[in-house]
Amino acid sequence: MRVEQDYITLFHQAESLINENTSEILNSRRAQALANFKEQGFPTRKDERYLYTDIAPLFEPNYGLNIRRLQIPVNPYKVFRCDVPNLTTSLYFMHNDSFYHHAQPSLPDGVLFGSLNELSAQYPELVNKFYGRLADTSKDGIAALNTLFAQDGLLCYIPHGVRIEKPIQLVKILRADVDLMVNRRLLIVLEDNTEASLLMCDHTMDDVNFLSTQVIEVFVGKGATLRLYGLEETSERSTRLSQLYIRQEAGSTVQCSDLTLHNGTTRNTSDISLAGKGATLSLSGMAIADKRQQIDNYTFVEHAAPDCTSEELYKYVLDDEAVGAFAGKVLVRPDAQRTSSRQTNRNLCATRQARAYSQPQLEIYADDVKCSHGATTGQLDENALFYMKTRGIAEREARLLLMSAFVNEVIDNISLEALRDRLHLLVDKRFRGELARCKGCSC
Amino acid sequence: MKTILEIKDLHASVNGKEILKGINLTMNEGEVHAVMGPNGSGKSTLSSVLVGNPAFEVTKGSVLFYGKDLLALSPEERSHEGLFLSFQYPVEIPGVSMVNFMRTAVNEQRKYRGLSALTAAEFLKLMREKRAVVELDNKLANRSVNEGFSGGEKKRNEIFQMAMLEPRLSILDETDSGLDIDALRIVADGVNKLKTPQTSCIVITHYQRLLDYIKPDVVHVLYKGRIVKTAGAELALELEQRGYDWIKEEVGG
Numbered sequence: 118m119r120v121e122q123d124y125i126t127l128f129h130q131a132e133s134l135i136n137e138n139t140s141e142i143l144n145s146r147r148a149q150a151l152a153n154f155k156e157q158g159f160p161t162r163k164d165e166r167y168l169y170t171d172i173a174p175l176f177e178p179n180y181g182l183n184i185r186r187l188q189i190p191v192n193p194y195k196v197f198r199c200d201v202p203n204l205t206t207s208l209y210f211m212h213n214d215s216f217y218h219h220a221q222p223s224l225p226d227g228v229l230f231g232s233l234n235e236l237s238a239q240y241p242e243l244v245n246k247f248y249g250r251l252a253d254t255s256k257d258g259i260a261a262l263n264t265l266f267a268q269d270g271l272l273c274y275i276p277h278g279v280r281i282e283k284p285i286q287l288v289k290i291l292r293a294d295v296d297l298m299v300n301r302r303l304l305i306v307l308e309d310n311t312e313a314s315l316l317m318c319d320h321t322m323d324d325v326n327f328l329s330t331q332v333i334e335v336f337v338g339k340g341a342t343l344r345l346y347g348l349e350e351t352s353e354r355s356t357r358l359s360q361l362y363i364r365q366e367a368g369s370t371v372q373c374s375d376l377t378l379h380n381g382t383t384r385n386t387s388d389i390s391l392a393g394k395g396a397t398l399s400l401s402g403m404a405i406a407d408k409r410q411q412i413d414n415y416t417f418v419e420h421a422a423p424d425c426t427s428e429e430l431y432k433y434v435l436d437d438e439a440v441g442a443f444a445g446k447v448l449v450r451p452d453a454q455r456t457s458s459r460q461t462n463r464n465l466c467a468t469r470q471a472r473a474y475s476q477p478q479l480e481i482y483a484d485d486v487k488c489s490h491g492a493t494t495g496q497l498d499e500n501a502l503f504y505m506k507t508r509g510i511a512e513r514e515a516r517l518l519l520m521s522a523f524v525n526e527v528i529d530n531i532s533l534e535a536l537r538d539r540l541h542l543l544v545d546k547r548f549r550g551e552l553a554r555c556k557g558c559s560c
Numbered sequence: 561m562k563t564i565l566e567i568k569d570l571h572a573s574v575n576g577k578e579i580l581k582g583i584n585l586t587m588n589e590g591e592v593h594a595v596m597g598p599n600g601s602g603k604s605t606l607s608s609v610l611v612g613n614p615a616f617e618v619t620k621g622s623v624l625f626y627g628k629d630l631l632a633l634s635p636e637e638r639s640h641e642g643l644f645l646s647f648q649y650p651v652e653i654p655g656v657s658m659v660n661f662m663r664t665a666v667n668e669q670r671k672y673r674g675l676s677a678l679t680a681a682e683f684l685k686l687m688r689e690k691r692a693v694v695e696l697d698n699k700l701a702n703r704s705v706n707e708g709f710s711g712g713e714k715k716r717n718e719i720f721q722m723a724m725l726e727p728r729l730s731i732l733d734e735t736d737s738g739l740d741i742d743a744l745r746i747v748a749d750g751v752n753k754l755k756t757p758q759t760s761c762i763v764i765t766h767y768q769r770l771l772d773y774i775k776p777d778v779v780h781v782l783y784k785g786r787i788v789k790t791a792g793a794e795l796a797l798e799l800e801q802r803g804y805d806w807i808k809e810e811v812g813g
Contacts, residue, residue, distance in 0.1 A: 498651075498653075500651045501651050501652075501653045503613060503614065503635065503651075504647065504650070504651040504653070505653070505661070505665075506612075506634070506635035506636045506639070507611050507612075507635050507636075507638075507639055507644075507645055507647075508639055508661070508665040508721060508725065509636050509639035509640050509665050509668045509669045509672070509725065510636060510661075510664050510665050510668055511634075511636045511668060512636075514664055514668065518653075518656050518660065518661070518664060519653070519655075519656065521655075521656075522653065522654065522655025522656040522704075523655060525655050526655060
């Protein structure tokens with residue numbers, strides 16, 4: 118608990134400063150988070166959810182924290198040009214955990230989209246109803262630490278019946294002159310019968326070490342539809358620990374995709390509860406990792422109500438000495454009759470040194486269910502490679518086509534066509550090594 | 561007459577087992593050669609070795625293709641030099657569209673020959689023209705390579721690729737197997753349409769049927785890894801009537 122003690126001490130030293138700069142709602146959850154963090158510390162590999170990533174050592178190095186909320190004097194429009202052709206989005210930026218205020222595309226009346234810190238001060242009752250209600254700090258040390266230090270992030274609130282056609286894009290940029298730790302908090306609430314598409318892009322701007330924890334809590338009301346896409350293009354010097362919690366009410370639809378194009382060390386947790394009858398979930402992930410990059414996705418899908426459907430697809434391409442892990446658990450509660458659930462994990466190891474770990478888990482307490490899972494790890498198909506060579510396609514190009522084809526299955530799940538096209542292009546660039554280090558998407 | 565292929569004393573093995581035990585074969589430009597023979601005689605091994613399948617090891621002998629040492633070239637270079645194999649079992653490549661596959665193949669070939677890549681419009685026009693040669697449905701062209709194609713569609717797709725790449729020497733490895741009469745005619749017509757005085761063809765088959773459509777100049781019989789008999793087109797007819805036993809007896813097998 119030595120590393121944990123450092124953070125506990127830091128919190129005690131900085132508590133008044135943190136609270137001074139943060140809204141009451143965010144502060145109100147810290148005491149509980151502190152107690153929980155003291156009790157359990159960081160998750161260890163003895164925890165079946167964390168078999169493949171040793172968390173505590175990631176927190177050992179010294180990182181700065183922007184507790185005093187110093188402003189970052191950067192205009193993101195000037196440094197960041199990520200134009201997705203034919204994809205018009207309502208574009209917003211976030212520096213580290215701070216919402217960039219100067220971007221104000223118009224969203225329908227009643228929609229709140231902005232700084233969590235500010236909006237939670239303006240709408241305390243609303244935020245209080247949702248904030249910290251899904252991310253249980255007693256069950257996860259990273260969520261506890263994040264809750265302990267969180268000072269800002271995003272609130273996205275879509276009131277009853279509002280359907281937003283145009284996708285919203287949030288570009289989250291990590292930037293600092295010194296090694297930095299960021300604890301970001303996102304709260305997304307879709308009331309009943311709403312619809313929205315949200316694309317979140319994670320980037321790093323500077324050549325320093327970043328450690329980011331991120332807790333995303335998502336409430337999807339009855340009959341609501343949410344498309345949530347996450348795209349990570351960070352540097353090899355970044356560590357990302359992202360915890361996504363989603364609660365789906367009856368008849369809701371969620372399509373969620375986590376795409377790791379370039380990273381350092383990434384651990385994504387997706388904890389999703391199908392809480393209402395007839396909810397539908399499509400959860401997918403894709404990662405392309407090489408050198409010594411690491412990607413670990415853990416998913417937990419809870420079927421708590423009848424007639425829900427969940428479909429999971431995770432695919433990795435691992436080159437050099439990259440390590441990829443996927444562990445997914447599906448829990449079907451006794452009442453969740455007529456559950457349909459399918460989980461698939463496929464990995465491609467391009468070298469003998471690359472490692473893929475896969476652990477599917479099913480726990481079923483209802484008797485009328487249809488559940489399946491499958492996991493495979495393999496190499497590129499030698500027959501296909503040879504076939505392509507006899508048509509004049511050289512080894513490198515042939516491998517590239519096969520690797521792109523492999524991950525395209527995940528991308529093709531995405532329902533925004535322009536984003537799909539863009540991702541095909543980015544994947545191709547990535548495999549060609551033209552995305553080796555993303556500098557704020559100079560593409 | 562220009563010699564385009566000269567195989568001399570070719571030996572090849574797979575997993576240490578010798579399959580080809582000294583093949584000698586010479587082809588002139590524009591000729592069609594049929595290679596026949598009982599199962600397991602080494603016909604498919606010969607085609608695999610010629611296109612450079614790494615599963616086969618050449619232990620002895622030489623192959624000259626338009627004067628070049630074919631065995632020293634990589635499979636993709638052999639293709640660029642104008643060698644093509646229509647696979648007996650075409651490979652399915654899920655996720656790679658026919659369009660993407662062919663565009664890459666055609667442009668790699670053009671690069672090798674010092675030509676600029678085709679524009680999207682030029683390429684699609686070429687696809688359309690060549691598709692007509694084997695009556696390949698546009699729907700198939702938009703699908704993943706061979707994925708979900710019927711047996712006949714796969715074979716047609718092979719000839720379509722041949723049309724796109726315009727090889728100087730095509731090897732058709734049992735292109736007739738698994739085809740019904742109509743599909744056989746379409747495939748054979750396709751091959752004949754592509755035939756010019758400068759292009760040559762090796763037809764590997766068990767049956768006279770395909771040779772009714774694609775007329776061979778020379779027929780070879782391959783048996784136990786060697787060519788044991790070479791004659792004109794009439795040999796194929798004789799084999800159809802008499803089977804292989806008399807040849808086995810002749811060579812004392």
